[in-house]
Amino acid sequence: MEDADKHKDLKRSEASGCGREGYGIAGKEDRAWEHGDADVLEGRASPREQCRGVMNAEAKAGKWQKVVYGGMQNGFADNYTDSSFLEAMVMNANVVKRDTWTTVRDSVVISQYLSAVAMVATVWTHSLKAPVDASFLLLLDALLLLLGFVIVLLTTDYISFASLYRSVLHIVFFVCGLYVMTPIFQTLTRSISSDSIWASTVCLLLVHLFFHDYTHSTVSFTRAKHSQGVSPSFLANVSLHASIVASVLIASRLPSWQSVFSLMLFSLEIFLLFPLVAYCIQKWSTAFHLAFSFILTVVTMGLLFPLNRMVFYLYVLVILFITFVCPIFLIKIQEYKFEINGPWDEAKLCFDID
């Protein structure tokens, strides 16, 4: 009875000790070693010995073994390739199967943000062409801020009074700071021509869109949860700063400080706070997220259409490209994915180094 248990144990340790792919099957040179070893290990059948029993049988049968010790193997040249060659190779082990619909749905995040930025750009153009009433814009700012706040409050599970208080305080500081800085912004680019301003703004917005963190991994909520104290990635920072500089440049072209303030507030609300709100919505409900994106896109289209026909078409094309062409292309090129893994790979550590 006890023996049977022991045997089972041995079998198990054999499985773990003797390697996976038939590695380390001892060779013929074991014969010389056997005698001494058997004496030493007398009466204690170690898992190794059990292993060796199997191996010797194989060695006697003249089977090739995947070992390099003991010189050239009898009957096998050094360039002999066994049938087990590349047996341990695994192909496409980590490849994720994607379906078109999910990819399209995931791409909405990008087109949604693109719409938001396009909307800001239209508002900029409108207010530069014929100055929009500052108080109207201010009202819009307040409404957006409130709406965003409500959405965030509704969609987050945990709300503490302290965090609420902190958020309100932050917003108050932010708005006050902006208000104080407005006179500086207003005269900042007076000596520069409008063309240069527009050109650099377009460049900055492109940089912003290119480097924007569409995965929302740097949005404050998640960051605080995942990796405390680690600053968001460098590129996300570059993107954010590009957008802020662009807002400052545009706002500085406006005639009155009231409109400078309200336009700045509007742009920064979109650039800083919109990703957070969008993320909350996305987490909360996919249907709502899609609907929201759709409405945003339509509104942007509506704003763009009277402004410039060419830009409107371009916008529609880009949205279609991002939402449909890119995902389908991604699915198509998945066929060519070819990933090779095997025993030669560098082992990955299963713990955090820091």
Added chain:
Amino acid sequence: MELPAQTTMGRHHRVLMVSDFFYPNFGGVENHIYYLSQCLLQRGHKVVVVTHAYGTRSGVRYMTNGLKVYYIPWLPFFMQNTLPTFYGTFPLIRNILIREGITIVHGHQAFSTLCHEALLHARTMGNKVVFTDHSLYGFADLGSIHMNKVLQFTLADVQQAICVSHTSKENTVLRSNLPSQKVFVIPNAVDTAMFKPDPSLRPSDQVVIVVISRLVYRKGADLLVEVIPAVCKRFPNVYFIVGGDGPKRVRLEEMREKHSLQDRVEMLGAVPHARVRSILVRGHIFLNSSLTEAFCIAILEAASCGLLTVSTRVGGVPEVLPLDMIVLAEPVPADMVSAVGRAIQLLPSINPFEMHKRMKTLYSWMDVAKRTEVVYDHAVNSDSNDLCERLTRLVYLMYYACGPWAGKLFCLVAVIDYIFALFLQWWQVSLSLSLSHTHTHTHTHTHMQSQRYYSPS
């Protein structure tokens, strides 16, 4: 094309070993080249080594038994590699090939630029070419992709390739699309005479675990940081000796302080290879924590000193020793700790002298040299060197294996090299290059028959 004597088929070869890595640098490749050359010399072949200059060590040097080493004056720019210039080394390599009457060029290590360049030029000059791969590479990152392209280019044209383990062969075949029959598996070996056990130096009341490796990520230094305190906690009579230096040494020292193990973990810092044996013989168990390893000579040295080895089961390590001489574990701290436990249990059954005796039968450099000779014979007897044929083969291989762009680029490189060779031939007629006189040996090596084929033609 300019070889003075093409008649030395079969037994005696004139081999040029090329690699960026050679003494005074130290490591697996350097060791391999040195010992292989020594054994080939002893077996009556002519061997010349080419490497880049190391500091002031530049020019021609002679090592033991008249092993001639060219330290060519190219400065290393990154990790002991010379700057890749494609053609910069050609005149020099050509001179060496002609002067020494080389028949076979043997390149070592995939990331040695000097090796790749020399192999290219040797092929252009019509020499037979053998390549040894000493390391494993992945397929996924940018560096590997680039390396693999270069390797495909070089290996498309070699006669034979050698790998140090079966895992390494699988890796090389996959990376280079070489037919597997062209790839030989010839392991490294260990100079057992230099690594003799001496159990009298071991403490009897403690189990001493020795770690000797560069303390870097790839050698699993981070794994050590987890394993050492866990082992110390579980086995109160274990004492660690850690030899080696590297960027991760700070982490190990932090760990030692954090767990108050100053009296149980000895940190030696960098260990010159000459002192390795004196450290190994102090221990009972050798711990190797590498995350990737094509072969691992350190394990052989430890086993030769009679130490039981505990190692991660990565790369070619499971092929290196019989299972009763090594305890393998997954590269996971918990598994490593239990493997150390198993090793401690096995210790009473291990006799260091018998282990050493057994290592003598398992590995010898002479055996490696004999097997390498077979590869040279294969290379010499292989197909012709016609440029057109070479190019067709290159185009075919390149176009289908490397993608259209890299393929054409590589062909261009090969063609320009050929034109360059014609130019050099016109500029520096090979007959005007004096053949090097065979070094007469002061040692009593009667079997050195190199004189025979150096009579100036």
